[in-house]
Amino acid sequence: MSTRFSRAGRWLFGSHPQSLQETATTVLKYGCLAYVVRTYGVGATFCVGPSMLPTFNSFGDIVLFEHVSAYTNRIQAGDVVIARSPQNPGNLVCKRVLGLEGDFVKVAASTYLGPARTVQVPAGHVWLQGDNALNSTDSRSYGPVPYALIEGRAFLKVWPATQASWVKRQLS
Amino acid sequence: MSAAASRVWISKLKAAAWAVPVTICFNDVIAGPFLIAGSSMQPTLNPKSEDPSASDDVVLVQKWTVRLQRYCRGDVVVLRSPTEPDIYIVKRIIGLEGDWLSVPGQLEIEKIPKGCCWVEGDNARESHDSLNNDRFGSIPVALVQGRVSHVLWPLSRIGRVSSSVPPGRLLAKNETAFQHSEY
Incomplete structure (x- = not known):
């Protein structure tokens, strides 16, 4: 030893x-x-998949997230969150919150997800969408997600070290 | 207090402080007690009683079955409300993803989407669920926090909570629900 x-x-x-x-x-x-x-408190996770490009790479990123804002109801529009997948309870998804309850969200037209529309987020729900709108399964396909499924807010990208940075709250 | 005596106290406090994370962990991963509020699960839980001072039921909630994604039709479960994130509700699972359900009061039958379940309280009049009052429809099964397995209090009704699906509702059962397959 x-x-x-x-x-x-x-x-x-x-x-x-x-x-x-x-x-x-x-x-x-x-x-x-x-x-x-x-x-x-605080945890780290791998973010895998192309849906959050260019904020996160599609493979190999390690992101720190904190749970306090999730259970104190401090998640705001523009935050990147980690949530239980509404389609598979064993999976976590990493998406950006585009609207809280009562907000109106504009959905662009797409071949698979139907025509352009404006959706009002129902009570107790949030609208989640990946930053890479062209390759993301999100609220546009499964609809608004209950706030209770949000586990945490991503706040720091630690790996790859050359791209380490705070995860900013932003709405395009 | 002498230095030696205070050192003994500090080591005792340290040992007691470890009970906190161990208890939280046990409660989250294995099982824990839960106080039932409201009348939505009558007569299974909080049944009507003549005595107005009767206390609410305390039940044992199994967590490990949910962590292993073993969801069963007919089970009573604790879940986070889809409409009010801070509230926990207790309902019975009627159907799981891919099932076809008949819905009272409407002609169309309903198919439960992927990853979702259909929940109803035993007391339709008082319950806010997939069918009654709020009518929130199918909800993500990830909202389920645990399975109500036993009544712990009052002692007169201590025992298992039975699992049952209302007859005639489930029209087609998806045998592979939550077995990591695409149906």
């Missing part, structure tokens, strides 16, 4: 020999703490 690993192990588990039960308790404790921070 390398020195570095055993040093980390000593920091976590203490220097004296431990029983299996003590080790399991430590793993459980820190696992739970990591879960709580990730679920209610």
Whole structure:
């Protein structure tokens, strides 16, 4: 075992020999703490897919997101959010909020998604759309999304390091 | 207080503080209690009682089944309201994605879209659900937070919450709903 690993192990588990039960308790404790921070505080995720080009690359970007604005109802139009997919409960989608409840959203005409129209977002819902309108499955196809599905707001792109930047709130 | 005594107290407090993340984690991932409000699930939950001071039901909500995406028609579930994000509602799942349902009061039958479910309260008059009052229709199944498995309180009705689909509503069942396949 390398020195570095055993040093980390000593920091976590203490220097004296431990029983299996003590080790399991430590793993459980820190696992739970990591879960709580990730679920209610700040987490990191891969953003995969072409729908958020050019804000995020289609593969390999790591984005930090915070959950506080989601559960304190501070999400605003223009924020990039991570939400449970309304089409597949196991997936997360990363899109931009284009309208909150009551807002009117203009949808451009497209071959697949029908003619141009203006939609009013119903109560308790948001309108999500990818920045890459030509290649994004979003509210234009599945309609407004319940606000409750929003998990967090993306605020910092950390990888690739050369493109690291804050994720800005913007409406085109 | 002597230094040694305060050190003992600090280590005790530290040990107690660990209970917080462990409890939250258990409640979110495995199961936790939930207080039922309102009458939308009568007579299954909060049944009418002669005693006006009767307390609301406390139920056990299973979370791990939902995390594994095991949704079953007929189950009572806790979900976040699609129209009011801060509110949790308790309803029964009638149909899942790809099912065809007959809807009382309308001639057309309804197909539930991908990723969605149809929920109704047992007490149609008081319930705001896919069919009654608000009539929000099919809603994303991702709103479901857990499955109501047992009544914990009052002690006189402690026991399992049974799963049942109202007869005659489900016209065609999608056998592959939420099994990671395109129907």
